[in-house]
Amino acid sequence: MVEMFLNSLLYILQAHSRWMSWNLFLAFTPLGLSVFLFRRKSLNRSLSWWLGFLVFFAFLPNAPYVLTDIIHLVTYIRRVDSIWLITLILFPLYLLFMSLGFEAYVISLINLGSYLHRIGKTRWITSAELITHALCAVGVYLGRFQRFNSWDLVTQLDVVATSLIEDLLGKRPLIIIAITFIIITILYWITKQLNLGIILRQRSFMKSRQQSSKRVSQTEN
Template identity: 85%
Template structure:
């Protein structure tokens, strides 16, 4: 049984690794840009910074986009008749994939919030997060249903703009975008609290260790 599961794992990884790796790569682009834009010591915003800022928001929807890849999970489960294969391999693989992609989104916005806090604009953080969720909900819809990519904003902006205007006039697209916005908002709030909780716990543990070291050195 173990050998069979191992062989199935290799097969599934080969079948899914290419598109999963690509989608995760796109999800991690805004994460990398958020470190460059929002975590550096200088608060000065040059032309290059603003260009990076635009690219950041152009690629940001790729991070929550991974949540929509659950449609591949549902389709794949329907073709598999082994509960062990689904439980031990397929589901954990997709769960890890979606967690990594969405966590890239969460950390990206946490970095943005940290930057606004350093600018003295803490009151803007919540609004910036909601705006980001709304833009990403639109971006996810355009990517999943209209099959646009982030770089289409440069290569065929007119086509993207026309499609966006046409879709915003329809009831079905508005409902899908609204539901996507709600899902992203709720999941982001949960994931943000968990992420910040882990960071605070690590800082608290590090602080206690430093205090213990000081006490030990003093007693010595």
């Protein structure tokens, strides 16, 4: 019984490790770019900055895209007979995977919002977020249903554009994109509030420690 459980566990990890690692790599690519683009001290926007900005938006849909990988969970639930493997391994594995990918999306946009605030465009933040959600909803649709990749925007832009225009003329693709946009928007708002709450608590904690250290220092003197 134990040996069967361990063999099933090994099978699940082997079956998921490669594609999950690759998808997380794609999801974290825009996060790394957001740090380079939006968190650096200089506010100058050179040619290399704009190229990085285009690459950032080309890869950004890969982060919320991980939410659609839940279809693989349904497939593997049908293959696995043990309720314990499903409950203790599959569900936590997919939850962690999707949480990490979407967290990369949220932090990327928080970095973008921070940059807009620094250049005096705070009023643009909400609009920029909504536009980004919409673009990513289109990107997720193209990736999941049309099987395009981020680099196809460079290698076969004409094919991507033609396919997108044809799809937008249909009712079903528009409904899928709209639902994806709503899901991304809601999950983003919730996750962003959680992140900002954690950041504020950390800042408050650090401020309290600094004030305590200052009072101790003054008392000793």
